[in-house]
Amino acid sequence: MREFLIQGLLHQPLTEPAPSADDAAIAEVARALADASRRKLGRSLSIREVDAGSCNGCELEIHALNNAFYDLERFGLRVVASPRHADVLMVTGPVTKNMREALERTYAATPNPKWVVAIGDCAFDGGVFAGSYACLGAVSEAIPVDLHIRGCPPDPIALLKGFIALVDSRI
Amino acid sequence: MKSLRDAMSNGRHVEQSRPWPRCVVDHTSWLRAVREISKGHGDMLSLWSDGADVHMAILDHESLQIGIITIECPDGCYPSGAHMHPPALRFERAIRDIYGLEAEGSSDRRRWLDHGRWGVRRPGAGPRPCAAAGDPYDFLAAENAPLHQIPVGPVHAGVIEPGHFRFSANGEIVVRLEERLGYVHKGVERLMVAAPLERAARLAGRVSGDSTVAYALAFAHTVEAALAIDVPRRAILLRALMAELERIANHVGDIGAICNDASFSLMHTHCGILRERVLRTARTCFGHRLMMDRIVPGGVAADLTPEGERTLRALLSEAGKLIPLFMRLYGDTTSLQDRTVGAGFLRPELATQYGCGGFIGRASGRSFDARRAPGYAPYAEFSFPIGAGSEGDVDARVWVRFDEVRASLVLIEQMLERLPAGPLLTENAPASGETLEGAALVEGFRGDIFAWVRIGATGAVERCHLRDPSWLQWPLLEAAIEGNIVADFPLLNKSFNCSYSGHDL
Numbered sequence: 001m002r003e004f005l006i007q008g009l010l011h012q013p014l015t016e017p018a019p020s021a022d023d024a025a026i027a028e029v030a031r032a033l034a035d036a037s038r039r040k041l042g043r044s045l046s047i048r049e050v051d052a053g054s055c056n057g058c059e060l061e062i063h064a065l066n067n068a069f070y071d072l073e074r075f076g077l078r079v080v081a082s083p084r085h086a087d088v089l090m091v092t093g094p095v096t097k098n099m100r101e102a103l104e105r106t107y108a109a110t111p112n113p114k115w116v117v118a119i120g121d122c123a124f125d126g127g128v129f130a131g132s133y134a135c136l137g138a139v140s141e142a143i144p145v146d147l148h149i150r151g152c153p154p155d156p157i158a159l160l161k162g163f164i165a166l167v168d169s170r171i
Numbered sequence: 172m173k174s175l176r177d178a179m180s181n182g183r184h185v186e187q188s189r190p191w192p193r194c195v196v197d198h199t200s201w202l203r204a205v206r207e208i209s210k211g212h213g214d215m216l217s218l219w220s221d222g223a224d225v226h227m228a229i230l231d232h233e234s235l236q237i238g239i240i241t242i243e244c245p246d247g248c249y250p251s252g253a254h255m256h257p258p259a260l261r262f263e264r265a266i267r268d269i270y271g272l273e274a275e276g277s278s279d280r281r282r283w284l285d286h287g288r289w290g291v292r293r294p295g296a297g298p299r300p301c302a303a304a305g306d307p308y309d310f311l312a313a314e315n316a317p318l319h320q321i322p323v324g325p326v327h328a329g330v331i332e333p334g335h336f337r338f339s340a341n342g343e344i345v346v347r348l349e350e351r352l353g354y355v356h357k358g359v360e361r362l363m364v365a366a367p368l369e370r371a372a373r374l375a376g377r378v379s380g381d382s383t384v385a386y387a388l389a390f391a392h393t394v395e396a397a398l399a400i401d402v403p404r405r406a407i408l409l410r411a412l413m414a415e416l417e418r419i420a421n422h423v424g425d426i427g428a429i430c431n432d433a434s435f436s437l438m439h440t441h442c443g444i445l446r447e448r449v450l451r452t453a454r455t456c457f458g459h460r461l462m463m464d465r466i467v468p469g470g471v472a473a474d475l476t477p478e479g480e481r482t483l484r485a486l487l488s489e490a491g492k493l494i495p496l497f498m499r500l501y502g503d504t505t506s507l508q509d510r511t512v513g514a515g516f517l518r519p520e521l522a523t524q525y526g527c528g529g530f531i532g533r534a535s536g537r538s539f540d541a542r543r544a545p546g547y548a549p550y551a552e553f554s555f556p557i558g559a560g561s562e563g564d565v566d567a568r569v570w571v572r573f574d575e576v577r578a579s580l581v582l583i584e585q586m587l588e589r590l591p592a593g594p595l596l597t598e599n600a601p602a603s604g605e606t607l608e609g610a611a612l613v614e615g616f617r618g619d620i621f622a623w624v625r626i627g628a629t630g631a632v633e634r635c636h637l638r639d640p641s642w643l644q645w646p647l648l649e650a651a652i653e654g655n656i657v658a659d660f661p662l663l664n665k666s667f668n669c670s671y672s673g674h675d676l
């Protein structure tokens with residue numbers, strides 16, 4: 001373990017801008033998000049994720065937001081464990097009918113003011129699952145949506161950009 | 172398995188089934204087959220319906236051959252096998268929910284995927300409208316003090332999929348866990364009906380996003396078997412390469428997440444970085460981080476460029492250095508081992524009985540890997556170790572996954588060496604005017620995915636069945652948690668990492 005800790009101390013943080021196109025894109029998005037979140041939120045926004053029938057692909061990319069490359073928390077955006085602690089609900093999936101009530105109750109349990117971000121093509125219009133007897137077909141069919149982030153799944157940069165848009169224009 | 176051999180020689184053969192034979196059998200032969208499976212002569216790979224008949228895919232232990240038997244259900248029922256072979260139970264319940272076919276004699280008549288929310292009953296066979304208010308569900312009761320029940324879910328505390336867990340606990344100790352799944356049921360089997368192959372492939376790739384490559388491959392194999400399509404060699408190798416990348420990404424991510432659930436975030440951070448590098452490499456190589464829709468019936472939809480190959484080789488060399496370090500870090504951290512060793516023990520008998528695939532089965536002594544047997548191209552030409560263990564605890568499952576990551580790294584290296592130039596796709600033949608069937612078994616990171624398709628005269632899908640490995644793993648989580656403390660559930664659950672979406676379909 002010592003090795004890893006020492007290595008951690010000596011190495012440059014991964015979140016530092018690096019020459020590759022990818023990392024430059026992150027750095028740019030990161031600056032914009034940091035700026036917006038400082039101005040508007042004093043750097044604190046709590047997000048609660050609800051999977052309303054996703055294939056779990058969107059969850060994988062949401063998870064990636066927490067890795068050292070994207071490090072969502074440095075912007076003051078935190079994923080929290082309960083809707084009672086949340087300002088933003090991040091919803092994925094085509095809203096299966098079996099999840100509808102759970103989603104509505106989670107929404108009801110989130111204190112005002114609150115915002116809903118629908119993530120992925122499924123959450124937008126049901127994606128490939130549109131038209132199924134088992135799906136509502138869009139998050140907006142169940143609860144009001146403030147912002148859509150499209151993609152199947154949207155990659156972490158797209159997610160970060162979405163959050164900038166949310167913080168900038170809605171909050 | 173005698174009953175399977177008999178069925179195959181006496182039953183009515185369905186001509187168009189490839190690559191494995193399918194036979195229509197009677198009531199008695201059906202039950203004989205289940206009995207032999209229950210005695211350990213074979214594995215029940217899957218049990219499903221097409222709306223009219225019920226099918227069972229069986230892996231015969233003796234011959235290592237797969238066969239499919241079919242029972243016709245003109246009266247809307249067939250004999251339940253769950254009393255002899257419990258793994259059949261949830262399949263039978265799901266068949267009833269979707270197609271209304273009754274498993275006669277089943278002891279559990281509760282609905283499984285149907286929560287009474289669809290507004291219809293049996294959507295697969297003449298849907299009947301009904302109220303969508305939700306059905307009550309009878310969980311097994313916790314009888315008498317000091318037992319109490321803890322309901323958890325469907326919405327969980329982390330960024331994970333939804334499902335309900337009902338714990339009966341004695342103080343801190345879990346006496347029983349009962350799962351209720353189906354929350355993310357999307358009706359995929361029905362969406363498949365009449366779907367053109369291209370759309371069907373996209374759907375298959377979204378049954379469980381973390382296994383999108385494996386699902387796309389399984390679906391492609393079924394179509395290629397049914398239509399007798401030869402896939403170009405470059406495509407075969409690229410597919411396998413994607414599948415191994417997917418395996419590495421998932422194993423690495425999950426090992427980190429397991430350690431994180433034991434509050435060891437250092438490992439989580441490092442695994443997260445490596446996983447991200449794998450995903451970026453996947454995007455550079457194939458244009459999508461999860462490699463969705465890159466495998467299509469007939470071949471692949473993305474080529475590996477020289478630049479992609481360089482990136483991939485760089486990843487291999489980096490991961491090759493990191494993985495042994497991770498293994499040391501994991502093995503040397505005693506506070507972590509304190510949580511994982513001995514926790515969530517899955518008895519080998521249960522793994523065998525359920526035909527439990529993947530690292531869960533392999534950590535409990537069931538050394539099955541679909542890449543080896545029944546096997547599919549190109550794996551026969553590579554020698555690679557498959558992870559193995561017998562301890563059956565969280566720790567063993569982690570080690571098996573480490574071993575598999577190492578094996579996959581070597582495999583990719585070898586595949587790159589042998590990658591020939593050449594075409595990427597064999598065009599699908601025009602619709603043949605006949606009904607054709609294909610089946611496949613593909614090893615995803617989680618275990619073997621069974622897929623079956625019937626293609627109609629027009630060339631579109633008539634029926635498709637996709638069985639996630641989780642079907643045979645979820646029930647075992649209920650067994651593995653027994654006697655552990657409630658607070659260890661997240662750790663155990665992560666060490667299984669079953670797919671909700673893959674199961675609920």
Ligand code: SF4
Nearest residue numbers: 055057120121122152
């Ligand atoms: S948008 Fe795509 S990745 Fe996200 S849940 Fe839907 S199918 Fe899965």
